[in-house]
Amino acid sequence: MSVWTELVGQDRAVEVLSAAASEPAAMTHAWLITGPPGSGRSVAARAFAAALQDPHDSDGTGHEVRTALAGTHADVTVFATEKVQISIAEARELVGLAQRSPSQGRWRVIIVEDADRMTERTANVLLKAIEEPPPRTVWILCAPSPMDVLVTIRSRCRPVNLRVPPAEAVADLLVRRDGIDPELALTCARAAQSHIGMARRLATHPDARAYREKVLAVPTSIRGVGDAVLAAQTLVEDATEQSKLATTERDAAEKAELLRTLGAEEGARIPPALRAQIRQLEEEQKRRARRSLIDLLDRAMIDLLSFYRDVLLTQLGSDIPLINQAQTQQVQAMAGATAPEQSVHRMQAVGLARTRIAAGAAPLLAVEALTIALRPQG
Amino acid sequence: MPLAPVVLVRGGEGLLVDRTVARLTALVREHDPEAEVTVLEAGAYERGQLEVLTSPSLFGEHRHLIVEGTESASDAFIEDALAHVAAAGSTIEDVTLVIRHEKGTRGKKLLDTIGKAGYPVVTCDQIKRDGEKADFAAAEFSAAGRRATSAAVQALVEALGSDLRELAAGCSQLISDTTGTITPDVVERYYGGRVEATGFRVADAAVAGEQTQAITLLRHALETGVDPVPLVAVLAMKLRTLAKVAATRGRGSAADLGLPPWQVDRARRELRGWTPEGLARAITAVADADAQVKGESRDARYAVERAVLIVASAREG
Numbered sequence: 001m002s003v004w005t006e007l008v009g010q011d012r013a014v015e016v017l018s019a020a021a022s023e024p025a026a027m028t029h030a031w032l033i034t035g036p037p038g039s040g041r042s043v044a045a046r047a048f049a050a051a052l053q054d055p056h057d058s059d060g061t062g063h064e065v066r067t068a069l070a071g072t073h074a075d076v077t078v079f080a081t082e083k084v085q086i087s088i089a090e091a092r093e094l095v096g097l098a099q100r101s102p103s104q105g106r107w108r109v110i111i112v113e114d115a116d117r118m119t120e121r122t123a124n125v126l127l128k129a130i131e132e133p134p135p136r137t138v139w140i141l142c143a144p145s146p147m148d149v150l151v152t153i154r155s156r157c158r159p160v161n162l163r164v165p166p167a168e169a170v171a172d173l174l175v176r177r178d179g180i181d182p183e184l185a186l187t188c189a190r191a192a193q194s195h196i197g198m199a200r201r202l203a204t205h206p207d208a209r210a211y212r213e214k215v216l217a218v219p220t221s222i223r224g225v226g227d228a229v230l231a232a233q234t235l236v237e238d239a240t241e242q243s244k245l246a247t248t249e250r251d252a253a254e255k256a257e258l259l260r261t262l263g264a265e266e267g268a269r270i271p272p273a274l275r276a277q278i279r280q281l282e283e284e285q286k287r288r289a290r291r292s293l294i295d296l297l298d299r300a301m302i303d304l305l306s307f308y309r310d311v312l313l314t315q316l317g318s319d320i321p322l323i324n325q326a327q328t329q330q331v332q333a334m335a336g337a338t339a340p341e342q343s344v345h346r347m348q349a350v351g352l353a354r355t356r357i358a359a360g361a362a363p364l365l366a367v368e369a370l371t372i373a374l375r376p377q378g
Numbered sequence: 379m380p381l382a383p384v385v386l387v388r389g390g391e392g393l394l395v396d397r398t399v400a401r402l403t404a405l406v407r408e409h410d411p412e413a414e415v416t417v418l419e420a421g422a423y424e425r426g427q428l429e430v431l432t433s434p435s436l437f438g439e440h441r442h443l444i445v446e447g448t449e450s451a452s453d454a455f456i457e458d459a460l461a462h463v464a465a466a467g468s469t470i471e472d473v474t475l476v477i478r479h480e481k482g483t484r485g486k487k488l489l490d491t492i493g494k495a496g497y498p499v500v501t502c503d504q505i506k507r508d509g510e511k512a513d514f515a516a517a518e519f520s521a522a523g524r525r526a527t528s529a530a531v532q533a534l535v536e537a538l539g540s541d542l543r544e545l546a547a548g549c550s551q552l553i554s555d556t557t558g559t560i561t562p563d564v565v566e567r568y569y570g571g572r573v574e575a576t577g578f579r580v581a582d583a584a585v586a587g588e589q590t591q592a593i594t595l596l597r598h599a600l601e602t603g604v605d606p607v608p609l610v611a612v613l614a615m616k617l618r619t620l621a622k623v624a625a626t627r628g629r630g631s632a633a634d635l636g637l638p639p640w641q642v643d644r645a646r647r648e649l650r651g652w653t654p655e656g657l658a659r660a661i662t663a664v665a666d667a668d669a670q671v672k673g674e675s676r677d678a679r680y681a682v683e684r685a686v687l688i689v690a691s692a693r694e695g
Contacts, residue, residue: 225654226625229618229661272484356669365614368621369665372658 003050003060003069007040008173008196009165016160017044021051028158030130030139032115034146035162038195041142042080042113044162048140049076049109064105075105080113083287084294088122095129098137108137115141116148123150130156164194174203190323193306198299211238213326215300216307219346219374220330228371235300235371236364243292251285297363301354301370305347311335312343342377349373381409383466384475386492389502393542395478398500399444402476410440417444420451420485428458432473441473448479448488456485463491505542511535514542518549519560526552526560533562537569540602577604577612584686585616585648587693592686606671606678613689614664619645621657656692663688 004014013033020026031048033041050060050068053076057065067073077097079090094110102108118126130139130153139157143149146159170189173196174180180188180203191212192199201208215235222228258281259265262274270278306323307330313320314335322328335343353370357363387398406413416431423445431443445455462475479489493499505511512531519526538548548569556564580599583592599609622635623645635642667685671678 224625225657225661226621226627228658229621230625233618233622356665356674359669359674360672361665361669362611362614364618365611365661365665365668368614368618369662372661375658 002058003047003065005060006043006173006177007047009169010040010044010162013044013160013162017048018051021048022055027138029133029137030141030157031160032141032143032146032149032154032157033160033162034143034148036164036195037144038192038197038199039162039164040196041162042078042111043196044160045111045113045140045142046071046076046078049073049107049111049138052107052109052138053105068105068109073105075102075107076109076111078111078113081117082291083284084117084291086112086114086118086122088119088125091118091122091125095125098129098133098139101134102136106136108134109140110137111140111142113142115153116143118149120150123153127152127156165196167194170194170196170199174200178204180204187325190321190325191303191306193302193323207242211242211300212303214238215303216324216327216330218304218371219307219334222371222375224375225372228375229368232364232368232371236297236367239293239296239300243289243296246292247285247289251289254285255281293363294357297357297367298354301350301357304374305350307331308343308347308350311338312340312347315340315343337376346374381405381474382498383473384463384477384492384495384497386477386479386489386497386499387502388479388489388499390480390504391502391542393546394502395480398502399476399478402474403442403444406440406442406474412437413440413442415442415444417446420445420448420455423452423455423458425454425458428455428462432462432475434472438472442476443473444476444478446478448477449482449484451485451488456488459488460491463488463495463497508535508539511539511542511545515545515549518546519553522550522553524553524560527562529562530560530565533565534569537565577609580609580686581612581616584613584689585620585693587651587690589687589690592690593683596683596686600679600682606682609682610664610668610671610685613685614661614668617657617661617664617689620649620652621661624649624652624654624657651693653694656694660689660692663692 004018007014020028033044033048035041035044046069050065050073053068053073054062054064060066060069064073068076071078077094079086079094081090094112098108098110100108130141133139141149141153141157146154167186167189170192171182171185174185174189175182178200184203185199188202188209189199192202202212218231218235222231255278258278259270262277264270264274307327310322310324310327310331311334313322314331315338322331324331349370353366356366385402387395389395403415406415414435418427418431428443432441435441445451445459448455451459459475459477466473466475477488477492479485505514512528512535515531515534516526516528519531534548534552535545538544552560552564552568555568577599580592580595583595596609600606619637619641622637623642626635627646627649637645663685667681670681675681
């Protein structure tokens with residue numbers, strides 16, 4: 001097994017990256033890995049970092065490679081944010097880190113996942129450091145598309161584009177790595193539209209599958225405006241519930257840990273001098289919860305989009321396989337009852353809701369407007 | 379009657395606190411016309427200031443200290459004040475200390491100590507309910523020996539009720555400028571056209587289809603500093619309730635909505651004149667406005683106004 005095993009269906013990218021790792025002349029100091037969500041950007045970045053640390057380790061069992069892949073290598077920094085934006089203070093820290101030479105490996109590698117989550121001011125802080133890093137520092141930025149990062153950052157990086165992996169390849173990975181039943185793996189890979197992480201989540205979490213089915217039931221269950229508003233409420237409430245499940249336990253553990261580090265007793269009155277730090281933690285947690293809710297809703301929107309895509313495909317008589325094979329019946333019923341123009345309009349409504357929620361609109365209201373646009377009309 | 383050496387005035391109703399403090403100062407002046415009055419800001423207090431100000435003076439005049447902003451007091455002040463409270467009444471003479479504390483728990487130990495020592499604590503909580511505001515205005519008039527009809531008091535509270543200071547100023551203007559019984563006509567002459575506009579009243583008018591009234595209220599609200607974002611949120615909430623109640627019409631299971639019964643009843647009344655299509659148009663318009671006030675458009679006020687107009691016109695009949 002080589003370092004590239006988990007990067008499925010990306011032969012061209014693997015070729016470029018492995019050549020750069022083994023051939024000094026093919027190497028560059030800054031890389032921008034782009035590709036649709038779930039295509040394995042961060043996997044590619046880690047694999048590349050591992051290959052850089054030890055290019056001769058072809059079977060990926062050496063210490064350097066194993067630690068780099070696991071994210072524990074001393075010279076490989078993986079920076080990801082759980083908030084909506086990377087803050088300027090965090091960017092400055094990375095700039096400082098980039099100046100240090102590697103302590104044990106061949107390269108100091110700094111991976112910035114979500115490089116698109118930077119405001120212009122934050123990105124500007126990184127400009128100089130990315131343009132001329134010290135001889136043995138490599139920046140690897142990940143973003144959905146080159147257009148998502150500032151043009152001045154883009155021009156300083158060498159682009160590597162990942163494509164959407166075929167569903168079969170993703171299913172194959174799920175079977176091989178996570179021991180999922182092949183049939184379920186293929187269904188999940190299709191439903192997740194080859195988003196590897198999402199496919200895995202669907203395959204391993206029955207709750208996630210149930211939520212997805214609930215979302216897909218929305219188009220056929222709305223009969224009028226009242227139903228639409230109620231359906232929107234259920235969608236948002238369920239998403240909130242899920243994001244809470246994911247964060248509550250962790251929030252409490254973090255708070256307990258912080259109190260312990262600060263020397264405050266659990267349950268006792270918190271001394272006034274420490275309150276600012278507790279408040280800061282709570283604010284961070286709030287931001288994280290918001291991001292997680294937005295992400296979940298966005299995922300629900302993508303599922304809805306896939307449903308109308310299937311409807312449109314059926315209406316146009318295309319023979320491309322459906323994403324939602326389990327919902328074939330609903331898709332056909334919907335395709336018969338509506339016109340292709342309506343499907344396009346509805347897909348646009350879903351797109352609008354996605355943009356608005358990402359831009360900070362009130363989630364419930366945006367979803368309400370969406371479900372209203374999805375109701376049967378004329 | 380001797381003056382209390384320490385008085386604590388708590389609460390966030392600025393006007394009442396000011397009046398209490400002014401009354402205390404007047405009492406001190408009555409006791410000793412030569413008294414020296416000092417006002418201290420607790421946030422900027424430095425260690426020892428209290429001792430300097432309260433140490434016996436050459437001419438033996440009374441010293442009156444007013445400390446403001448204890449809710450954000452420096453640590454030094456709290457320590458010094460605790461020492462002062464412990465010594466007051468026995469070793470410190472001819473000094474009166476008034477401590478103002480608006481809200482919060484900062485300096486709680488000091489507040490508790492003052493309370494436990496048996497010194498007077500005056501609490502001036504914020505007046506929020508309209509009924510209490512009306513009582514306040516009526517008391518203002520009767521204190522000046524004037525008569526005001528209850529309708530007049532009501533009209534005055536509606537016009538100026540957002541801030542107690544404004545209300546008090548309005549009362550005193552009516553007392554000094556008019557003669558005879560104060561009637562709604564008099565209030566209308568002085569404060570007509572001024573309305574207490576909140577997001578809720580704008581939304582109520584819009585949902586009732588009262589276009590002109592809704593726009594008037596909206597302009598008032600925006601001029602008096604209501605932010606467009608909560609205005610849109612209130613509109614959305616109102617329409618959401620309507621749509622939910624409409625969904626249960628005929629099925630009669632409004633109890634499952636998680637809404638208080640009075641809201642359901644009210645929504646049922648307001649639903650007259652609304653069609654599903656109208657509701658759809660209104661909710662879509664409000665969602666557009668929400669995105670616009672959050673950056674999609676440059677003019678947030680225009681966005682809200684447009685949404686209110688669409689909502690008001692979406693109701694038929």
